[in-house]
Amino acid sequence: FKIDIHLFGFTTLPRLYEKFFCQLGESFRLHYYFLNPSQVFWGDRCEGESSLLANFGNLSRKRLNHYLDREELKLQEYFLDPVTFQPIRGDKGTFLQEIKRDLLYGREEEAVLSFFKKDHSLQFHEAPSKKREVEALLGALLDLTHRFSILPSDILVLIPEISLYYPFIHEVFGAQDFLPFEILDLPFVSQSELLQGLWHLFCLGDLKWEVADLLKFFTLQPFLQKLGFSKEEAKQVLFFCERAHIKWGYEKKHRNRWIQKTARDQEVQEASEAGTWKYGLERLLLGLVVTEDAENTRRQAVEYFPLEGIEMTEAITLGKVMQVIEDLYQEMLTLDAAIWSLDVWIEHLQGLIEKFFCWKSLPKEESMAEFFLEQLKMLHQLSVRNPKATYGFSSIKRFFKKAFEKKGAKVSQANKEVVRFSSLEASAFYGVKVIALLGLDEEVFPRAVPPRPLRAIEEDFMEEKPSPIEEDRQAILNTFLYAEEAVIVSYCNRDAQDGKIKASSFLVEELLELLDKNYSIEGDRPSQKLRT
Template structure:
């Protein structure tokens, strides 16, 4: 056997010839023969390898001398490393580093994405500066290829997609080498996911992620919309983790079935046959009232998927021979996945890889392995491996640091040398007895990564480029480089006549369109650093005059064709005029963020969840349900924390809801009825709708929320519609809710409106007219702020004093004000109170008000306040 071993320093190799056989690592004194600090800190693996080969006969064949290193910072460093000597003062004095020497470049960036941005600018700069340099002369090595692979794919190549409109780097063809097989073969990714799920908690997000895998989607027919529906059901049914109570036994929770997959599926399956409105349940199962008749098949497919997954993961536990593990994985893939005919290669590759595992483990015989052993075995097999076809293809090669670290390239780039990422963590496995007292030559991931970096430094013949995360992409806080990179910078400081690290490291701005990227000399190069034409346009725009974000509309829209008005639309408009303008006139819905899938059992619930629980139990109590029955029903939803934690929270919410329910039932003495309203608006138009939950002549809305402006407005508009429809009855409204302040100890708050008189039809027509104005252009009528203004003016407060009251509701404080409402931001992005610099328009006037905001506030709220105060 002939063994050719690359070594960073022939001088060091010769000095270690008599170092002896392997010894305990703590007793290794080979570092005493090292003359250069980088060889000491980064080259331990090569020294230990020489110990391991100490008993092998070495044939010392004369080889041609190394070519003279270039007269550059990189060349000086490589000469010192090969000579195994740190330069003395005289040698350093003869080496003057100039900024024009770009042989070593270190770039500190804001996160992974900016590192790729900077890398492509550096590579384009090198190619532009040297016509003899070709993409095949460039090598990019990355310790975490899977993180950077999609960013590199997006930043380079794609010439046929972007053509001449994109970044010039898109013209460079890139070859991503030695990626993990799980990234290129979805079936192998599913196999890995099954091994991760086995023995784990089966979290809701884990199982849903598996359902999103393409082979699983194909097997169970899950479409995009159906997967979104599954996520909604998982949230609504309370699934968090574990298949069932038996699965939780391993975690000490065998008696708690809530928030398991069985719990959620039982709710879904009973929801197919029963409604939540029935106020009944089967044992512990409360039906989920969100399952339509057209979704029964989807519920069945979800139940089948979870059942099959449970069977597979149950088989992937315990201690078994390797054959059992591999057969179980194959069976699991067969029951959970399917591939199209064009993707049959995926199944063939799975079989081939598992066959290689069987072959490599043939010596194990009938040894029984546990799940961690199988995971480690398959992780090694499925990890990225270099293949000949991916290298030396003439394109720009991007790979891990293993396959090409000793192959000379004119330019070597090390991408992503972040602190905490490089070198890899070296914590020994708890079962690895040898790792407690290792011998030289035994594997150590951190030492291996350091050696890889040393080899890469020596492989660069002209230029070495290093990028790392030097600043937090959110806060901008400085971050240190990886320790080996810091050691390289320290060594460079001791290589030239004067320290160079502070001048060598380029700290890049956060954004690619920052002017420094496009200003010659700003980032260490004579010309502009960036080649991005889009960034240049952005920088020019940023350097121009600042323009206040314009309003959505410069002038009102054309009036709509007059027609009948829906009572529901009128109510929705005056509860949120800005949002109603966007929705009812522009058909623009403001997107709501979906709640994330939670994997942990709820130990506490936030204010919004508490409101949801309180509102549900209030509806139950108003419907005649007993407190105990409401408690038992809510307990079965899976929203509350477990055991006494949940009972305590639910008890507090019931104590808040019960006084509201008592007062509501006291006011609702008659049978409820729905009243059809039909009001003549003139010009052949009518207002039509239905007011539900009317008790005699009384409208009694009860809210778990704190009684606020929107509740009053809803009751007022409905009351006006009732009075305008039948003015012979003494209609009134009694809105009930929680008090706006906890001070004073009041258990509830109420607002009594009416009885009304003959003025109701005119007031209703006035609101309809204002709605027509507000659908042509947004009304400056933020609900809470306008109510505060009208109340203050009702007490004869001056305008300025009334506006001071408004600021409490409009401006941000401890909590976001109305200025931060998404609809208000869309229409008035400057966060200034709208309507103060406008005069009232036709049909908007009000005595004593000179601003549009003031006039509209008084016009809408003054009649309501008068009716509420009994001065109607």
């Protein structure tokens, strides 16, 4: 008696997994499922041919050939027409259905297929901003749901860098009730004010300490709760900064270090104390206790000329602000100078989070505090290997940057029927009626190839990993294979900083070029008819 094991959705399968499953085959019955877009053999198609399979299906082609080369596998094929959903071909379908049908039947590229009018099934959107891109997506989805029997759960939106679009999705989709939504694969730090505060604290040594740099802390609830500040008291901090004429730097020494670090061996003048946090806030404090009269001021020989403008009732708030900013400065100096063992770092970081933040009455942040403590446990496991090794803060910071950017957080409305937003990865695809690809501009798609570290591993034992470009090409092909009713491709065509025009991803342009070679709409090229 053998137990059946069914393996779905493996576009690629690491050699180690393959070996593991092969060994299981002695005691289990293995069933591999492969989404083959064509019933005609295409394992010898090469990139450069005028077809989607040749240009975007390299990973699928490798997997197909691998299965065909395994003589012990018994192959069974099941193909359905994308229009009739039967093994027989039917009448002409939508543009998307005919593209899928051409993949299935291996239609010759030379015969251009003409469509008399543009339909809903394939859309390309250009937008001048990310927010406008999301608004255009919402409009297109509302149109599809009104015209066809499409539910929110029938819609999948995939984005290369989902954290860049999160605030606009939340703003645009959150302002309407027709399409509830769920956002997956968000970095943990994007959904936690506690982690945001910790990371901002870690980055203080890289900041100029301008007003906005420190006001960031006073927008974070775990930080305010630790200080015992209300939101109204937090707003007073900006008033203090304006009244004290704070510009940048904690004190004169801090300014001089910053200038020396950024001057690149050029001769520079020594900074003044005026406009620093310490100088400005101390002047405000003196304004509460020193008389206005200039003659009295000279007689009392105060170091700074006092500033008026705050009430005695605000003195406690001012004192707390001065103390916490000094504590942050001292913490920054400590971190930058520290070279400790991992166990010492763990102890210090545990104290740091408790010193500056409180999360006890914030349920969402309690789980994030546990996440942070789990990272400290991982550091402890690393310390066991070499307990005497010491590390500077830059190494610790890199560790937490990677940890905080892990994707796993989600934002979801309490509704089973939701539009799902997720990261654009090969594993994210499943059969739905509508798939939208958002943010396919030249800056983020395809993803950059990460640098390869040096490895002390013999070449025979190394396994070739699919490149990000291969995976992103496969993602485009998967979009056409998994979407049943419509595909929407969208990108931002203007730079957010200078407003200059920027292009879509070269993969999008390559896709449109292939469509132009094989199809026409109303006698014109699809690249002209489909862009909006």
